[in-house]
Amino acid sequence: MVSYLIFTLTIGGIYALLALSLNLVWGSAGMVNLGLAGFFGIGAYASALATGAGVPVLFGWAIAALAGVAVGLVVTFATLRLRDDYLAIVTLGIAEMVRLVALNERWLTKGADGISGIAAPFKTQLGVAGFNVFYLLLVSVVVAAVWFLLRRLDVSPYGRALKAIREDQELARFAGKPVLRFKFEAFALSAALAALAGALYAHYQSYISPDHVQPLITIYIFLALTAGGLGRPAGAVLGGYAVVLFLESTRFVAEFLPGLQPVQLAALREVLIGAALLLALHLRPQGILPETAPKAPQP
Amino acid sequence: MIQLWQALANGVMTGALLAIPAIGFSTIFAVLRYPSFAIAGWVTLGAFAGWIANTRLGFPVLALIPVAFLAAGLVGGLLENATLKALRPAGALTVAIGSIGLNIVVENVIRFFYGNDLRGFDLPLKPDLRFGGVRVGPQQIENLLMALTIMVAVFLFLRYSRFGRGMRAVADNPDLARLKGIDPGTISQAALVLGCGLAGVGGVLLGLDTSIDPLTGYRVLLSVFAAAVLGGLGSIPGAVAGALALGLAEELALLVAPPTYRTGIGFVAILLMLTFRPRGLLGERAV
Numbered sequence: 001m002v003s004y005l006i007f008t009l010t011i012g013g014i015y016a017l018l019a020l021s022l023n024l025v026w027g028s029a030g031m032v033n034l035g036l037a038g039f040f041g042i043g044a045y046a047s048a049l050a051t052g053a054g055v056p057v058l059f060g061w062a063i064a065a066l067a068g069v070a071v072g073l074v075v076t077f078a079t080l081r082l083r084d085d086y087l088a089i090v091t092l093g094i095a096e097m098v099r100l101v102a103l104n105e106r107w108l109t110k111g112a113d114g115i116s117g118i119a120a121p122f123k124t125q126l127g128v129a130g131f132n133v134f135y136l137l138l139v140s141v142v143v144a145a146v147w148f149l150l151r152r153l154d155v156s157p158y159g160r161a162l163k164a165i166r167e168d169q170e171l172a173r174f175a176g177k178p179v180l181r182f183k184f185e186a187f188a189l190s191a192a193l194a195a196l197a198g199a200l201y202a203h204y205q206s207y208i209s210p211d212h213v214q215p216l217i218t219i220y221i222f223l224a225l226t227a228g229g230l231g232r233p234a235g236a237v238l239g240g241y242a243v244v245l246f247l248e249s250t251r252f253v254a255e256f257l258p259g260l261q262p263v264q265l266a267a268l269r270e271v272l273i274g275a276a277l278l279l280a281l282h283l284r285p286q287g288i289l290p291e292t293a294p295k296a297p298q299p
Numbered sequence: 300m301i302q303l304w305q306a307l308a309n310g311v312m313t314g315a316l317l318a319i320p321a322i323g324f325s326t327i328f329a330v331l332r333y334p335s336f337a338i339a340g341w342v343t344l345g346a347f348a349g350w351i352a353n354t355r356l357g358f359p360v361l362a363l364i365p366v367a368f369l370a371a372g373l374v375g376g377l378l379e380n381a382t383l384k385a386l387r388p389a390g391a392l393t394v395a396i397g398s399i400g401l402n403i404v405v406e407n408v409i410r411f412f413y414g415n416d417l418r419g420f421d422l423p424l425k426p427d428l429r430f431g432g433v434r435v436g437p438q439q440i441e442n443l444l445m446a447l448t449i450m451v452a453v454f455l456f457l458r459y460s461r462f463g464r465g466m467r468a469v470a471d472n473p474d475l476a477r478l479k480g481i482d483p484g485t486i487s488q489a490a491l492v493l494g495c496g497l498a499g500v501g502g503v504l505l506g507l508d509t510s511i512d513p514l515t516g517y518r519v520l521l522s523v524f525a526a527a528v529l530g531g532l533g534s535i536p537g538a539v540a541g542a543l544a545l546g547l548a549e550e551l552a553l554l555v556a557p558p559t560y561r562t563g564i565g566f567v568a569i570l571l572m573l574t575f576r577p578r579g580l581l582g583e584r585a586v
Contacts, residue, residue, distance in 0.1 A: 079573055090570065092336075097566050263410065270406075274404035
């Protein structure tokens, strides 16, 4: 039971990181990224491949983040200049492309079999139980650090500029803000965070396959953020953990619904997720922890 | 050479099938100004409604089109209005994300009842026709003719009917339309029924071409988006042109690329189009 709790909290931390990443683009800058699962996958595969080639794990994570940034910038290069709905469509495509490449480029990704035996840092020294505790701490520290940094960013002049862009691009441009540069930077940083979450996941599970890069992850994170509180890093963290708890608790519901096939249970769970997302958008557009607008500094 | 002709023939047929849900998507985008991801759900819903009518109730193929249109149009039109209307003031992105939630619900309700198995329609087996080495299935020709007929019907509807003209007026300038006494609420509802219904018809046509499962709609979603972006978001003739261009591009690319990357073609097409001509073949401005 304790090990199950540790597992849930570790995955919760990884989802919290993804939610923080989404909060930066969507919550702060008002852009949408429907390719979170794709960036998650890019990070996971990049780090798995790099460490598989003998690179130390920490460098693998850095490579993962850079790979996320690179793909993010290449793909959004044309799109960020356009209306926001184009970004939604293009980013959805990214997630699909990552899955396609992971499935088909067997020489690189081993196709549907996935890459196994990904280096788990200190696992031999710590043993399985020790490793799980260590990794929970590691992920929690990363989440806390990223949360702290993004919170700082949120209240800094930079964060205010992002929110100005979210509210009214034209006005922000009129006020002399380089809107396009801000958008690129926010998207790149967010892509790096999502890729880092993927890398953390890959080294935790020691295994990554195209099944782990499903578009459903993106939906979970959107639910996490809308329920937790769009535009506020603490809300993103809370939402990330809450969604994992919700997903895990549905496993136990299965015991109360005998006579249903596994596929029906899975379908029921996704119906709940979709309905919850709609409900969260309707009931509390500001989430459990609403965004707080800091006072403007006195000149 | 034969291969090329075959690819062109396949491309036109693929494009014509794709055009129907793409018109549906563009209708909703033109009038309500948000990209509806729930289109995928209505494609699947229409496909299953047609499949039930065909295999359980013994309806002939032609009768499946109105069945799918009514099922997807009524269920989709009403649900999409009921669940997303209140989100519209919050902006197009919020509505789009709501439509993703709606899509997940629809897809999984269908999965709950019918599982993940592939299902085929009851079709008489007929040998392929050959036109100088190019092979075409009779069902494909029938699908192509049905798709063309539906396109003509949609154009006539938009051009001459009261609702159709109202939709074009609202799409063009909602404020002016309101000033002229057109009720945007009614027009939005009509556009949703038309858009979702066409998506459902597209589902049946795609199902007749291959087979159906709960992911039928999601699998073509990216292609539908690509067709709409290629043609210009919100333009209905553009959706048709974009779908044909995409169908041809997909089939021609198959001559050099492995078939598993078929959906990737749509993505590359979107990226290229947005880089060089963001407003698409026939679209409005994109900034």
